[in-house]
Amino acid sequence: MIEGKKRELARHQLSKIYSKEPRGELDPPEFVVLGRRPPTVEQYFGYKAELAMLRQSVLERQCVIVVGQAGIGKSSLVSNLLESLKVSVDNHFEKVVWQSMSSHANLDSLLEEIFDCLSLEPYDSTQDLSVHVTKLIAILRRERTLIVLDGIEEIFKGATNDKLYGENDNYGWFFKQMMERSHSSCLLITTREPFKDLAFAETCGQSVRIMDLKGLGQDAYGFLESQGLTDVDDGFRLLIQRYRSNPFLLKLVAARIRSYFGGDVDAFIQCDSILMSESLQQALDTQFKLGIWTSLEKQLMQIMAHNDENSEGIPFQRVFKILKKQESDLSLHEFIAAIDTLESRSLLERSQGESEPLVLTIQPVIRKYLLKDPSGVIQESLAA
Ligand SMILES: Nc1ncnc2c1ncn2[C@@H]1O[C@H](COP(=O)(O)OP(=O)(O)O)[C@@H](O)[C@H]1O
Numbered sequence: 001m002i003e004g005k006k007r008e009l010a011r012h013q014l015s016k017i018y019s020k021e022p023r024g025e026l027d028p029p030e031f032v033v034l035g036r037r038p039p040t041v042e043q044y045f046g047y048k049a050e051l052a053m054l055r056q057s058v059l060e061r062q063c064v065i066v067v068g069q070a071g072i073g074k075s076s077l078v079s080n081l082l083e084s085l086k087v088s089v090d091n092h093f094e095k096v097v098w099q100s101m102s103s104h105a106n107l108d109s110l111l112e113e114i115f116d117c118l119s120l121e122p123y124d125s126t127q128d129l130s131v132h133v134t135k136l137i138a139i140l141r142r143e144r145t146l147i148v149l150d151g152i153e154e155i156f157k158g159a160t161n162d163k164l165y166g167e168n169d170n171y172g173w174f175f176k177q178m179m180e181r182s183h184s185s186c187l188l189i190t191t192r193e194p195f196k197d198l199a200f201a202e203t204c205g206q207s208v209r210i211m212d213l214k215g216l217g218q219d220a221y222g223f224l225e226s227q228g229l230t231d232v233d234d235g236f237r238l239l240i241q242r243y244r245s246n247p248f249l250l251k252l253v254a255a256r257i258r259s260y261f262g263g264d265v266d267a268f269i270q271c272d273s274i275l276m277s278e279s280l281q282q283a284l285d286t287q288f289k290l291g292i293w294t295s296l297e298k299q300l301m302q303i304m305a306h307n308d309e310n311s312e313g314i315p316f317q318r319v320f321k322i323l324k325k326q327e328s329d330l331s332l333h334e335f336i337a338a339i340d341t342l343e344s345r346s347l348l349e350r351s352q353g354e355s356e357p358l359v360l361t362i363q364p365v366i367r368k369y370l371l372k373d374p375s376g377v378i379q380e381s382l383a384a
């Protein structure tokens, strides 16, 4: 049970709008946010199509998953969705429960807080999980609720091909229940690690949608301006290209350019340096330690880091040949499967011009991380 202050926090009500005015027919439905506090973004840029897609998805599906690398803007996008639902007349959610997954070591702790937010009877972890989930689904059927689980990747610790959720098998079971048993609510998840089983369920027509978040694209120009920089020559284009329009990285770089280069973007670019922050390093550390990694995938990342010096990409066939020299029995099928997995983790990219061969690329920040390999994650696994 969550007591005292903790209960107050869990009950913390971020928004109860239009509650003082008499409600008219065209007023958006009353809408409360319970649980943890969603992040606020002062000046939100771009992701318009993604926001529209997300809004539609949470209204249509019982489970929605936003996947993307650290800092790409997953939590902010979902927070922005809540803002847009607040003022929307077609919002059908009555409640939102926001949970940051870093606060929960296991499913019991998560459900305990969700039960508390939804004023269900106290959660008793000695009881059978299926009894609790049945109670939860009953209320989700009656009260349209959006449950946000933000940053869930840690649950993949110790995952293997046979145990996709590693030691957290019951999470896999819980998500399946939320997706398959009929109710009128939505479970919205943000994660850096892709969900292989739910991605498959989506292709089978289950009530789940996976959305990949890939960066701000053209809106990154406005974003850089909002960070106090001015575009001279080709500076913004190069920055956006290097940091793949990742808002967190661009924010970091902009701060560095302001404080060390007097705002001179070109001077920073001339230094030919790729900025690596501690938080990004930590995020990549966890990414290389979480989930299922085959030695082929790690070898492939290493080859990319050592051969894609100018981040211009390496032709697909060349990478295959290099790998084949190291692993003579490597099949094309295995190679393609490894590329697909790495791409879904935002660690590898592919591009293909018209009638040009397929080219594989890695982001400069990931290349820099791998060449330094600060935690020895690649070396460790190759030696294993
Ligand atoms: N669309 C956006 N416009 C402006 N700033 C953004 C946008 N998306 C993300 N940010 C900023 O980038 C940083 C990382 O965003 P966040 O949502 O925490 O990323 P993620 O959850 O994918 O790790 C935050 O400081 C946030 O304010």
Ligand SMILES: [Mg+2]
Pocket (backbone or CB within 6 Å): 074, 075, 076, 150, 151, 190
């Ligand atoms: Mg996040």
